[in-house]
């Protein structure tokens with residue numbers, strides 16, 4: 375059960391306190407794409423996503439995007455960002471997180487993972503001892519396949535307190 379609980383929980387990426395992560399010894403931030411940075415229907419990074427990615431870099435974090443999305447979608451989104459990325463990652467498989475850690479040259483202890491899904495993003499990263507940050511999914515037209523998963527997430531989230539914004 376504890377592997378399904380994120381270390382931090384925010385409404386969205388803009389709320390994540392980057393100075394606090396730095397103080398905790400985090401050196402790299404691995405980030406999910408769909409419904410975390412932008413919704414599935416957004417082909418290229420929104421201003422908000424760009425601002426977040428730029429902030430990460432200006433704070434000196436190594437950044438990597440890992441997505442279960444298809445290669446062409448992820449290729450197009452990250453084009454020109456100069457950020458390492460993994461498409462078709464198969465989260466929550468450990469393999470994809472290990473690849474991302476290699477890309478950011480970081481041990482799990484010094485990495486944080488930002489994602490919107492408890493059963494893939496949070497669970498997978500927690501199993502490796504990566505600091506986990508859950509954000510609310512960006513509203514998107516979702517495949518009905520997701521409904522049961524989102525329902526179970528809702529039940530779990532009822533027991534997770536949102537993190538303080540100013541720490």
Ligand SMILES: [Mg+2]
Pocket residue numbers: 406407408409410489490491
């Ligand atoms: Mg996602």
